Each structure stands twice: as C-alpha cells, then as structure tokens.
Amino acid sequence: MAAEKTRAIVLRATPFGETSSVVGIYCREFGKLRALAKGAWRPKSGFDGGLDLLSTSQVLVLRKSSGGLDLLTEASLESRFRVGTSLTAVLGGLHVAELLDALTADADPQPELFDVAHATVRRLSGWSGDDSPVATILVALELALLRLTGHGPVLTHCAECHGSLPASGRTAFAMLDGGTVCDRCRRGRRGVVSLSAAGLAALRDLSSGPVEPQPMPTTVTGEIRGLMTTYLAHLLGRPLRVPATLVRGGRRARHS
Ligand SMILES: [Zn+2]
Structure with missing residues (x-):
C-alpha cells in the first residue's frame, strides 16, 4: 500500500509506549484519522515538531483498509500554533480542535471544514493585545x-x-x-x-x-x-x- 500525502491539523497526541504517539489529525483530503506515529518522540524522528497540538503539517499516512489505526510515517511542519499573550486565543485554538473532533466522523473528507478550521487557527496563533x-x-x-x-x-x-x-x-x-x-x-x-x-x-x-x-x-x-x-x-x-x-x-x- 502506498503512503498518501495530505495536509493535516493536529487535534491531539497521546503517548504510546516509550517513544511512539497515537495522534488524532484532521486531514484536508481524508477527514479525521487516528494514526500511530512510531518513534515520534525520538530525537531526529521524521516528525520533528510536526505533531505538536494545533500544528498544520504535511503528513504521509498509510491507510488501514479495515479497522485499526492508520500509520503515520512522516510529518513535516508547515505552521506551528504560537502562544501569544492572549490566553483566550490559546483556549480558542483548543476549542477549534475539540469542535473539529466532536462534530466529524472518522475518514469523512470535507476539505471546506479543514479550510475554515485552518484559517481560524492561523488567526488565533500568536495573538497578542486586545483579544x-x-x-x-x-x-x-x-x-x-x-x-x-x-x-x-x-x-x-x-x-x-x-x-x-x-x-x-x-x-x-x-x-x-x-x-x-x-x-x-x-x-x-x-x-x-x-x-x-x-x-x-x-x-x-x-x-x-x-x-x-x-x-x-x-x-x-x-x-x-x-x-x-x-x-x-x-x-x-x-x-x-x-x-x-x-x-x-x-x-x-x-x-x-
Ligand atoms: Zn412556528
């Protein structure tokens, strides 16, 4: 099975074993996926910064044909969510991730959803001043x-x-x-x-x-x-x- 490339927003990341991570991502082309990123926490892994919460990354994913976790083989950071001076904006970013997760089913692609959420996360990133x-x-x-x-x-x-x-x-x-x-x-x-x-x-x-x-x-x-x-x-x-x-x-x- 060939790995497929897509842009994705990182919605959550849970440690799995010593160095791996199970991530929830919302992909522009595939919708919401849960995937295993093996060795994600190793230094010099193929995921450098690309699996931080609310990051947008280009990911390579091997889709499982039935059940089980997909496999994330690479994530390269496109833009990171930066914490500015506004706690409200940071909570807002987390709120976007929670909503995207809660309102969507697995593997149901809706590129427009990705675009709307991505634009909002980018606006909130690094927010400083009047919030x-x-x-x-x-x-x-x-x-x-x-x-x-x-x-x-x-x-x-x-x-x-x-x-x-x-x-x-x-x-x-x-x-x-x-x-x-x-x-x-x-x-x-x-x-x-x-x-x-x-x-x-x-x-x-x-x-x-x-x-x-x-x-x-x-x-x-x-x-x-x-x-x-x-x-x-x-x-x-x-x-x-x-x-x-x-x-x-x-x-x-x-x-x-
Ligand atoms: Zn009425």
Missing part, C-alpha cells in the same frame, strides 16, 4: 462548522412551522428544533432560550459567511456565546470543555 474579537471569531467558526456538518441553526424563520418570527422584541430559540421558533410553536416547549433582537442579528451576521466579524458590545457577545455553548452541548450530548472560559464576563443563555 475581544476572539469571541466573535469563534462563534463565526462554530456557525460555519455547524453549517458544513448539517447542523446550522435556523435563524430566519420558525424552525417548526416555517412561519415568520416576531417582528420585534425577543425571539425564542428551541434547542430541539435547532433554531428560532414563532410564539405559537414555542408554547409548552422545553429547552427554549430567549434571544434579544441584537443577539439574533449578530448570529445572522456571523452565519452569513466569511466576512470580517464586526466589533460588538460585550453584552451581545456574552449572549451569543451562551446560546452557542448551550446549543453545542445539546447537539453533542455533553458540555464542551473549553467555551465557558472564552468570554470574560460571558453569561449563560437565559432560559425561559
């Missing part, structure tokens, strides 16, 4: 990943009856329906969060594509962070490890 835009960048990334994996929230009409939403004031967001619901459909529903007009407008803006996120008041970033955290936990059936700490002063979504 208030990080929260918005991450919500934009979450919405893009959700859209590409078929879980993008409905934000323009009622997710249940497809009717129109209230013209003003707060709008209900139902976790089970995966989006906004009209006043009629929200009645008696569980897991409903109330979203301000500014919060809904911000989510719509950020889900509309790869535009530069605009600065937002912290009350709005706190609100949409809370909603996304609740929605992601609902989708995955467990809370994510990182997001609660992403926004200083962020608050939990308001249940109604």
Whole structure:
C-alpha cells in the first residue's frame, strides 16, 4: 500500500509506549484519522515538531483498509500554533480542535471544514493585545462548522412551522428544533432560550459567511456565546470543555 500525502491539523497526541504517539489529525483530503506515529518522540524522528497540538503539517499516512489505526510515517511542519499573550486565543485554538473532533466522523473528507478550521487557527496563533474579537471569531467558526456538518441553526424563520418570527422584541430559540421558533410553536416547549433582537442579528451576521466579524458590545457577545455553548452541548450530548472560559464576563443563555 502506498503512503498518501495530505495536509493535516493536529487535534491531539497521546503517548504510546516509550517513544511512539497515537495522534488524532484532521486531514484536508481524508477527514479525521487516528494514526500511530512510531518513534515520534525520538530525537531526529521524521516528525520533528510536526505533531505538536494545533500544528498544520504535511503528513504521509498509510491507510488501514479495515479497522485499526492508520500509520503515520512522516510529518513535516508547515505552521506551528504560537502562544501569544492572549490566553483566550490559546483556549480558542483548543476549542477549534475539540469542535473539529466532536462534530466529524472518522475518514469523512470535507476539505471546506479543514479550510475554515485552518484559517481560524492561523488567526488565533500568536495573538497578542486586545483579544475581544476572539469571541466573535469563534462563534463565526462554530456557525460555519455547524453549517458544513448539517447542523446550522435556523435563524430566519420558525424552525417548526416555517412561519415568520416576531417582528420585534425577543425571539425564542428551541434547542430541539435547532433554531428560532414563532410564539405559537414555542408554547409548552422545553429547552427554549430567549434571544434579544441584537443577539439574533449578530448570529445572522456571523452565519452569513466569511466576512470580517464586526466589533460588538460585550453584552451581545456574552449572549451569543451562551446560546452557542448551550446549543453545542445539546447537539453533542455533553458540555464542551473549553467555551465557558472564552468570554470574560460571558453569561449563560437565559432560559425561559
Ligand atoms: Zn412556528
């Protein structure tokens, strides 16, 4: 079997034996893989720096035809995740890795997912100075990943009856329906969060594509962070490890 070459983001690396490592990587051409990197921790191995968390590397991988771990034979570092002065940006990078891992199945190639995640990791790498835009960048990334994996929230009409939403004031967001619901459909529903007009407008803006996120008041970033955290936990059936700490002063979504 010939080794195949691809670009990959390193999502995790666990020691295996004395000098080897089992790595979780997201490859542009093959999707998410778990692979054994033999001798990864040996000095002068073929993996020099290429298996550091959140690095992007060119890897050579031998795919197993059925079950078991793939074999990673080489990783050459293309770009490393640098720690700047912002802890929020570092946690943001870890959050990207966790999401990419949690929202994808093994060996299901989606080059666009790779591109979106890679661009975000590059933006967060080496972040120094004011880190208030990080929260918005991450919500934009979450919405893009959700859209590409078929879980993008409905934000323009009622997710249940497809009717129109209230013209003003707060709008209900139902976790089970995966989006906004009209006043009629929200009645008696569980897991409903109330979203301000500014919060809904911000989510719509950020889900509309790869535009530069605009600065937002912290009350709005706190609100949409809370909603996304609740929605992601609902989708995955467990809370994510990182997001609660992403926004200083962020608050939990308001249940109604
Ligand atoms: Zn409805």
